Amino acid sequence: MFHTSGGLTRNGGITLGGPPKLIGIVSKDAYEEAPVRVGETPIKAVNQQTGNVVPMTAQVLNIGGIGIIEPVAKAKKLIIDTFYINQP
Secondary structure, eight states: OEEEEEEEOTTSOEEEEEEEEEOEEEEEOOEEEEEOEETTEEOEEEOTTTOOEEEOEEEEEOTTOOOEEEEHHHHHHHHHHHHOTTOO
């Protein structure tokens, strides 16, 4: 995840200024459970543990969100802790 400075001009244009800055890393996709269908008909399956008939679902990416973002400071600490364990 990057941040770039910028904004709107008085004429309604968009300005970009300065280099992008890394602010975080997406660590998990945003997803949701969606029903599996054949045409308009939902597919159902039998739960092997309970014997109940349940709708079949699949994990699909959520268009509205990007996921869980870890701050860059947390990612940096993880890298240092992982690769420089014996370093001062």
